Amino acid sequence: MSGRNLLFVPGPTNSPDRILRAMHVPMEDHRSSSFPALVGPILSDLKKVFKTETGQAIVFPGTGTGGWESALVNTLSPGDKVLSFRYGQFSHLWIDMMQRLGLDVTAVDVEWGEGAPPETIHELLSKDTKHEYKAVCVVHNETATGVTSDIGAVRKAIDAAKHPALLFVDSVSGLASLDFRMDEWKVDICVTGSQKGFMLPAGAGIVCASPRAIEQGKTAKLPRCYWSFEDMLKANATGYFPYTPSIPMLYGLREALNMLFEEGLENVFARHHRLAEGCRRAVKAWGLSVCARAPRWYSDTVSAIMVPAGFNGGDVIDVAYRRYNFALGAGLNKMAGKLYRIGHLGDLNEITLLAGIGGAEMAMSDVGIKVDLGSGVAAAQKYWLETATPLPAKKVAGPAESAAPARRPAGVA
Numbered sequence: 343m344s345g346r347n348l349l350f351v352p353g354p355t356n357s358p359d360r361i362l363r364a365m366h367v368p369m370e371d372h373r374s375s376s377f378p379a380l381v382g383p384i385l386s387d388l389k390k391v392f393k394t395e396t397g398q399a400i401v402f403p404g405t406g407t408g409g410w411e412s413a414l415v416n417t418l419s420p421g422d423k424v425l426s427f428r429y430g431q432f433s434h435l436w437i438d439m440m441q442r443l444g445l446d447v448t449a450v451d452v453e454w455g456e457g458a459p460p461e462t463i464h465e466l467l468s469k470d471t472k473h474e475y476k477a478v479c480v481v482h483n484e485t486a487t488g489v490t491s492d493i494g495a496v497r498k499a500i501d502a503a504k505h506p507a508l509l510f511v512d513s514v515s516g517l518a519s520l521d522f523r524m525d526e527w528k529v530d531i532c533v534t535g536s537q538k539g540f541m542l543p544a545g546a547g548i549v550c551a552s553p554r555a556i557e558q559g560k561t562a563k564l565p566r567c568y569w570s571f572e573d574m575l576k577a578n579a580t581g582y583f584p585y586t587p588s589i590p591m592l593y594g595l596r597e598a599l600n601m602l603f604e605e606g607l608e609n610v611f612a613r614h615h616r617l618a619e620g621c622r623r624a625v626k627a628w629g630l631s632v633c634a635r636a637p638r639w640y641s642d643t644v645s646a647i648m649v650p651a652g653f654n655g656g657d658v659i660d661v662a663y664r665r666y667n668f669a670l671g672a673g674l675n676k677m678a679g680k681l682y683r684i685g686h687l688g689d690l691n692e693i694t695l696l697a698g699i700g701g702a703e704m705a706m707s708d709v710g711i712k713v714d715l716g717s718g719v720a721a722a723q724k725y726w727l728e729t730a731t732p733l734p735a736k737k738v739a740g741p742a743e744s745a746a747p748a749r750r751p752a753g754v755a
């Protein structure tokens with residue numbers, strides 16, 4: 343099919359050409375004397391994205407799911423009590439992993455459309471006077487429902503209960519798109535992946551561990567080998583890996599970090615917020631609602647759009663793909679059929695998102711959902727015009743650029 347297959351699934355996200363080109367490299371010896379010059383700065387630059395001075399960033403060949411496993415097996419022992427909350431498919435899967443690894447999980451069910459409840463965390467931890475809970479695990483941005491939790495409030499609840507539990511956070515679809523403050527929120531392990539805010543293909547499980555989490559690992563008894571922080575940190579300290587890293591992934595990650603820093607992290611977060619708000623205006627103009635039950639839960643990286651009764655979100659996605667060659671996200675688990683998702687994270691601007699919103703209008707009309715064509719597009723456009731960003735300065739060619747001969751292929755006038 344002609345035209346670009348734009349992705350509005352909330353991961354993998356659209357990889358910018360710049361990153362794809364950076365990844366197109368010949369393989370090299372990952373034990374060469376120059377390899378540490380690539381690895382060292384990537385690991386220290388990642389810490390800026392997690393906003394930590396004291397934490398250690400780790401890049402596993404793997405995915406976010408591997409990152410989850412690494413957090414658990416490096417810090418806990420069989421039968422340890424952990425507290426977690428189920429409010430979407432991803433929090434559900436992480437809890438399932440905790441159970442399968444032999445942890446004693448208190449999994450609190452929360453309405454899908456809401457996030458981690460600080461009040462409940464405070465209540466349960468206050469009652470745990472013997473400090474049996476070893477960790478609290480929460481998903482920062484529940485990608486299945488488009489809900490963002492307030493991790494600062496979670497930290498305050500743990501501190502108010504004077505509880506020493508470690509705090510583990512899944513920010514797979516948040517980090518590098520939403521503000522994340524590892525040190526300020528005293529997060530012990532943050533888990534992410536390469537294919538969301540970092541705009542890369544899937545293939546890296548990226549985690550950051552606090553000194554406390556690393557220290558606790560020395561006595562924790564869950565078995566670990568591939569996911570061992572200790573092995574990884576020992577090799578990373580000299581700029582190497584305990585096994586073969588994915589070389590294109592590292593070059594891609596280098597380029598992604600460059601792009602994020604060129605734009606400025608705070609500008610990246612502001613861009614995501616503004617684009618997300620435009621998308622929410624579109625949903626409202628359609629007369630539909632998002633799954634997130636209140637503004638405090640709105641996610642700036644993904645909107646989960648409830649389809650009217652009698653329709654199936656899966657049909658919208660299917661038509662979008664087969665007729666218009668673009669990808670919307672599906673409703674998962676309890677939400678299967680009830681919603682479809684527009685991911686708005688990573689490499690995108692107003693014009694990219696207008697394609698997703700306009701395309702969703704066409705696909706919804708195709709399956710019989712009554713929406714006024716153009717209503718969502720117009721609502722988003724209006725919001726973005728009202729909140730227009732400053733017009734960038736015109737690019738004037740410098741002396742070096744203007745002096746350079748224009749390069750044209752031979753034979754072209």
Ligand SMILES: *Cc1c(COP(=O)(O)O)cnc(C)c1O
Binds near residue numbers: 481513535
């Ligand atoms: C995508 C995602 C995951 C899973 O990551 P994989 O890279 O697919 O293993 C976990 N948690 C959240 C919140 C996600 O969005």
